[in-house]
Amino acid sequence: MTEMSTGAPHRNKARGSEFKGEVADFLRSAGHSEAKPETPVTIGEELRSPGDIGGIPFVLAVRTSQRHDISTQLDQASNTAFFLGRRWFGAVLSRRGRPIGESYVVVDLATFADLMQYLPADVPDED
Numbered sequence: 001m002t003e004m005s006t007g008a009p010h011r012n013k014a015r016g017s018e019f020k021g022e023v024a025d026f027l028r029s030a031g032h033s034e035a036k037p038e039t040p041v042t043i044g045e046e047l048r049s050p051g052d053i054g055g056i057p058f059v060l061a062v063r064t065s066q067r068h069d070i071s072t073q074l075d076q077a078s079n080t081a082f083f084l085g086r087r088w089f090g091a092v093l094s095r096r097g098r099p100i101g102e103s104y105v106v107v108d109l110a111t112f113a114d115l116m117q118y119l120p121a122d123v124p125d126e127d
Contacts, residue, residue, distance in 0.1 A: 035056050037053060058090065063094065074091055
């Protein structure tokens with residue numbers, strides 16, 4: 001008996017590529033004009049890229065999934081950042097049924113604390 005392919009891996013890969021494009025579009029519309037989806041490249045035995053989104057000073061792993069493995073996704077982004085000599089890394093995680101601007105961005109506490117140094121100390125609340 002042979003198994004029929006459901007095509008799920010291809011749909012998942014296509015959705016992942018689509019989500020990367022949406023994240024890059026969102027970042028460009030927010031003023032980060034150089035943001036663009038990246039294609040990973042193999043260096044030695046490792047798959048490396050500037051992250052899933054290039055043109056920004058941040059290594060981002062962009063993921064769509066029903067269940068997110070945050071630890072693994074941050075580890076992948078951290079390893080890529082280390083390999084590339086980049087300071088900041090994080091993961092963008094899709095939220096099913098939500099607009100792209102409501103996706104999660106996850107960083108570790110050390111990265112968050114480092115980024116906080118670049119924000120003004122007194123920012124007024126929005127009304």
